[in-house]
Every structure is written in C-alpha cells, then in structure tokens.
Amino acid sequence: MRAIQKLGTGKAQLTDKVPIPSYGPNDLLLKPLYSGICTTDLHVLYHGMGREEFPLTMGHEVSAIVVGIGNNVDTYVGSDRKIKVGDRVTVEPLFPCEKCDPCLQGKMNLCSNMSHLGIFDEGAYADYVRVPSHRTHRLPDGVSDLAGTFIEPLSCAINFIDKSQMKPGNFVVILGGGSIGQLALQVALASGGKVILSEPVAKKRELALKLGAHAVIDPINDNLIERVKDLTDNKGADIIIECVGVPATVSQMLKIVKRGGRCVLAGAPVKPVEMDFLPLWYGEVELVAAHATAWQFPRAMTLIELGLVDVEAALEQIVPFTEAVRALEEAYKSNEIGKMVIKHN
Ligand SMILES: [Zn+2]
Ligand SMILES: [Zn+2]
Structure with missing residues (x-):
C-alpha cells in the first residue's frame, strides 16, 4: 500500500x-x-x-x-x-x-x-x-467525510475553551489566527464570548472577522496592549487563549489579561520563554495549559451538526x-x- x-x-x-x-x-x-x-x-x-x-x-x-x-x-x-x-x-x-x-x-x-x-x-x-x-x-450523517478530518483539531479547540472556564459574555482574546485559532474563535463565539483575535497575517484577520470576531488586531503594526485596553474599558480581557506557542505570544498573555482573569497556554511552547510573572502575582491570574483533547470528540461533532462551527x-x-x-x-x-x-x- x-x-x-x-x-x-x-x-x-x-x-x-x-x-x-x-x-x-x-x-x-x-x-x-x-x-x-x-x-x-x-x-x-x-x-x-x-x-x-x-x-x-x-x-x-x-x-x-x-x-x-x-x-x-x-x-x-x-x-x-x-x-x-x-x-x-x-x-x-x-x-x-x-x-x-x-x-x-x-x-x-x-x-x-x-x-x-x-x-x-x-x-x-x-x-x-x-x-x-x-x-x-x-461520524453522524450531519458530518461530511471532509469535516470528519477536523473533529480532532476542533476537539482540541473545545478543550482550550473548557480549560479557560469562560462564561457567556466574557471578553476573550485569541492569540494566533491559524486554523486552530480560527476553530477556538468559533467555539468561543458559540459559547457566548466577545472575541478579539490577534494575528499578523491580513487574510487570517479577515477570516476571523467573517466568522464573527468582535475585533481583530495586527500585533506587528498595532499596539496589542493598548488595543485590548481600549476594547475592554481599560480592564484587560477575562480570558486569553494562546494558540501559537512562540515566546512573543506566550509572554503577551499576562500583559493583556485582566486581574483575576485566566490564561490558557494552548500552543506547544517548543522553545523556553522568558516572562515577567509580576502581573500574574499581583492580579492572581490563573495560568493553565491545554494539551490535545480528552472526551471532547462527541461535543465537536454536535457543534458541527448544529451548524455552530x-x-x-x-x-x-x-x-x-x-x-x-x-x-x-x-x-x-x-x-x-x-x-x-x-x-x-
Ligand atoms: Zn492535529
Ligand atoms: Zn496512561
């Protein structure tokens, strides 16, 4: 074969x-x-x-x-x-x-x-x-052969949102608009989040807007920290989902999360990251990781069948x-x- x-x-x-x-x-x-x-x-x-x-x-x-x-x-x-x-x-x-x-x-x-x-x-x-x-x-009848191949990454995206413990109406920032970031965006929207996506590639930002993102940020040409402040009434976001895993995006999380907020490390940080942890301590920020997926597959199929993703x-x-x-x-x-x-x- x-x-x-x-x-x-x-x-x-x-x-x-x-x-x-x-x-x-x-x-x-x-x-x-x-x-x-x-x-x-x-x-x-x-x-x-x-x-x-x-x-x-x-x-x-x-x-x-x-x-x-x-x-x-x-x-x-x-x-x-x-x-x-x-x-x-x-x-x-x-x-x-x-x-x-x-x-x-x-x-x-x-x-x-x-x-x-x-x-x-x-x-x-x-x-x-x-x-x-x-x-x-x-695969249920409502999930096509092609969609079937996305159940695994969609389940990972659901795991990110599960780990974030987000609530309807929360302000969510997603760092990274690759295919997994776009899935996380859609799950956060389906769960009632107000979602901002930060992504340097223009066509990925456009896709996020088309999918319903509340706002998009170009982290290269915009000031990410100031934009998040503007969009959240100076508070910072309730939830950050980091979908890239590179030092630049991982270290951004604590700069844009609100006090008492929650950050999810979802991208694989394959290189060591230097970070200022003082905001985590002052703000009792919760920093958790989401690795792959466990028990999310049936819900992923339901989200597709419902047309929410x-x-x-x-x-x-x-x-x-x-x-x-x-x-x-x-x-x-x-x-x-x-x-x-x-x-x-
Ligand atoms: Zn995969
Ligand atoms: Zn085991």
Whole structure:
C-alpha cells in the first residue's frame, strides 16, 4: 500500500511498498478518506517530535471507512451500536495506556505512557491504518467525510475553551489566527464570548472577522496592549487563549489579561520563554495549559451538526495524496498558508 513516511528530520517520502497493517482482536482496520496536515505533523517532521525509529507513517487527523473488525470488537464504546464494515469514523489519535495515574483519573491526554497515531504509532497518511477500536467514533450523517478530518483539531479547540472556564459574555482574546485559532474563535463565539483575535497575517484577520470576531488586531503594526485596553474599558480581557506557542505570544498573555482573569497556554511552547510573572502575582491570574483533547470528540461533532462551527472556513487546499510531501514542505515554509487536507483517493 501507499504511505507518507518520515525518514528523518525534514525528510519525508511517498512509497507504495508498505504492507497492509495486520490488526489485533481489539482493533479496527480503516481506509482513510481525508487526512489533515496540522502543526503537530510539522513538529514531527521538522522538530524531532515523536518516535525516533524510522520510517514512521505520519498523520493523525483522519476520516475513514471501517474495512476490518477485530474478533473481540462488537459495539462502539459507550453505545450499543454495532460496528459495521463500511461505517464512517474518525479517530481519537492519542492512544492512552489506561493504567497510569492520569489515565485512571480519566485524563487520557496526560497519559505518561501514551502512544499516538502518526507520532509514535503508524499513522493515517496511508491507504490503510490500524487503530484500537475504542478510540474511534462513528461520524453522524450531519458530518461530511471532509469535516470528519477536523473533529480532532476542533476537539482540541473545545478543550482550550473548557480549560479557560469562560462564561457567556466574557471578553476573550485569541492569540494566533491559524486554523486552530480560527476553530477556538468559533467555539468561543458559540459559547457566548466577545472575541478579539490577534494575528499578523491580513487574510487570517479577515477570516476571523467573517466568522464573527468582535475585533481583530495586527500585533506587528498595532499596539496589542493598548488595543485590548481600549476594547475592554481599560480592564484587560477575562480570558486569553494562546494558540501559537512562540515566546512573543506566550509572554503577551499576562500583559493583556485582566486581574483575576485566566490564561490558557494552548500552543506547544517548543522553545523556553522568558516572562515577567509580576502581573500574574499581583492580579492572581490563573495560568493553565491545554494539551490535545480528552472526551471532547462527541461535543465537536454536535457543534458541527448544529451548524455552530464551520470547520472548513480555514481550509485552503485539498491536496491529492501523491502531493502530500510537497504540501508538508509548503505548510512548514509558509506562515500565510491556511489549513491543508490530503484527499486519499
Ligand atoms: Zn492535529
Ligand atoms: Zn496512561
């Protein structure tokens, strides 16, 4: 079968010489339809995230058809619905050990022995992929094959808002208008927030306005701190959601949050960040992190079905499978480019 494999840092290839995966009694064999390219995939390919033995088949945001069912698998977890060949599904790509302390507390996203589709385990950029059956969700009729690939990033965005504990009517600033920032924006709007998005790329600011942002800020040419003050009656924002993970945006959080407000670190801070913590202390600001997703998938599908979130809004290109390697390179090189999704056939 075909697969897009990481061979080493910055090196990916398309091959057609990978055997179709075997699957165990508790697994499903899936045939992917669409796969997303996200920043995490770029961290895997270019920044050494994940497994260090290669080749590694990449990809973790996927919609797929069930083509094989393990002998012990009967129904979808948490339901009495039988799993059938031909069902459309998406996959929670984090595979928890279910034995460690965070797992036993239900915090699967914090598992200390986790595996992960396309990061530690063979991923979805392939003609077939094996997954543990209990990490799959059947796609409802109201969620298209294409939208199915956005359930994972949308679930992450819901986790950001969950961690923020925002309330209807709160003033929310989202730092970063990439595809995940645009999803966080829509979830915050759907939850009753008054939302400002800060983003240097003009077309991403325009998209945010189209999606209903109350205001947008260009952090390069505008004074972010002054603009937030203006927009919030000098108080600062109730909630900050940081969706980039670079030192410049991470350190901005405490400068624009109000006293008693809450900051969510949602972008992966892959480099050390120097910060002035005095405002955190004076203002009893709560600083929390949101890592991946746990238990948000069903709500993500409901938001799509209700039409409260347009997951395809930030979609820029649907890329044929044969051009996936080029698309990964392009996504890495350009900060302007929106979301790219691979079409498998
Ligand atoms: Zn992702
Ligand atoms: Zn665990």
